[in-house]
Amino acid sequence: MSGNQRKSGAMVSTGNPLAAQAARDVLEGGGSAVDAAIAADAVMGVVEPMATSIGGDLLAMIHQDGQPVLSYNGTGRAPLALDEAMVRALPGARIPERHPLSVTTPGAVRGWWDLHRRFGRLAWRDVFGPAIRHARQGFPVAKVAAHEWAIFDFVLREDPVCARMFRAGRPPAPGDAFRNPELADTLEHIAADGPDYFYRGPVAEDASRAVQRMGGVLAPEDFERHAGDFVTPLSLEFHGARIHECPPNTHGVAILDALAAVQDHGGAAEDPDTWVHMVRSTASAMAAAKRTVADPAGNTVCTVVVDGEGLAITLMSSVFKRFGSGIAVPGGGFCMQNRGFGFSEPGHINGPAPAKRPYHTVVPGMTTRDGEFLLGMGVVGGLMQPQGQIQILTRVLAWGWDIQDALNAPRWRLEAGDTLAIEKGFPDDLARALRASGYGEPHAAAGELAGRSDFGGAHAIFRAPAGNLQGAADPRKDGQWLSALRPR
DSSP: OOHHHHTSOEEEEESSHHHHHHHHHHHHTTOOHHHHHHHHHHHHHHHOTTTOOTTSEEEEEEEETTSOOEEEEOOOOOOTTOOHHHHHTSGGGSOOTTOGGGOOOOOHHHHHHHHHHHHOOSOGGGGGHHHHHHHHHOEEOOHHHHHHHHHTGGGGGSSHHHHHHTTTTSOOOTTOEEOOHHHHHHHHHHHHHOTHHHHSSHHHHHHHHHHHHTTOOOOHHHHHHOOOEEEOOEEEEETTEEEEEOOTTBSHHHHHHHHHHHHHHOOOTTOHHHHHHHHHHHHHHHHHHHHHTOOOOOEEEEEEEEOTTSEEEEEEEEEESTTTTSOBOTTTOOBOOOGGGGOOOTTSTTOOOTTOOOOBOOOOEEEEETTEEEEEEEEESTTHHHHHHHHHHIIIIITOOOHHHHHHSOOEEEETTTEEEEOTTSOHHHHHHHHHTTOBOOOOOOSSSOGGGGGOEEEEEEEOTTSOEEEEEOTTSSOEEEEEOOOO
């Protein structure tokens, strides 16, 4: 495969058609893959407010021809005023799911800025036009987003600002128009003034007051001190390719540990023993991560972009649980995340502490072969993220599946108490073998993981042997992939 073949195309795969179109327009306007990913992620914060926003965190994996793969950790830290005694006084000595103490400093806006400074080609302000336009003029709410909006309507009711902002009690139906002019105003200021407007200006003050009003301790100083990090990812050689994952505070290590065991075992896709071993390996790897990194589950969005110059990025952002903490920023147009729920009890390695990052479920992935881009992928859905990656990577790299077929295929999901959810359509003989191996069926319930999103949502771009790019978008989500022409 020649270098010209390798760089012959540009492509985006992301969670909503409006975000995909924004990214393609940026690519065709001369922007880099990072410019396009930021544009798409900003749009995702408008059209899927239950999943991500400027009140959440960001992680990314970047590959540039001739350079080592790079990881960016834009996760926020606990407030400086978070005291261990506050947590010990809570039931079970744990921060509850949407408690005001669960709010951590959001890292998405600083993450966009850091990525843009290093890899951007367009002017900073130019990547936010689509997000601002959709927020101000309105957009049709997509089918899966509307479904989740309705299920998690109860989250919106505790904070009157949040209830007003996101229509508590009357969630939009699929196709309904929704406008968020307050978010449009905030994004316009960020586009004009950079991240300081968010971290050192009125947003930090308004967000801190909102959280403190509900009983939290986040303060403007926490915003001012926030910084992201470019770090070296963890990696593993797997069936002739190298899998790159984010290091702790994420559970990327669980993906690599499970894949190492899967590779050692081998086995064919149609052999039930192969699947039993894969599930057991995943359970063991995730249990080790829980002991050494931590626990829980959440909601995320993923964008993968490859440009015509050899730059590729998998970017994922999240407010954790649907609508995060349920605490909205007056005049800001967004909810604050609740990543502090990811802390374990005091005394655990992942126990809460001032300015400490909690265990994080977001794990953007990047795969190379002989140092060249092969696959960018992310799976949204809390603890489904590592489990989905393990299943998809095995299907594509070990068994040679087409990337879209691998995303379409039914999945399994490990749950508490040695139970295993198995998606409809999974082969009966394989499902029987998994049940016979001791994994029971979980109680069916529509709750934190509802509908087909129980089994995650993946977006990916794969470099085929001939050099062409192949996009893939998960049918469980509202996403889309689009090819882009190289700018003239």
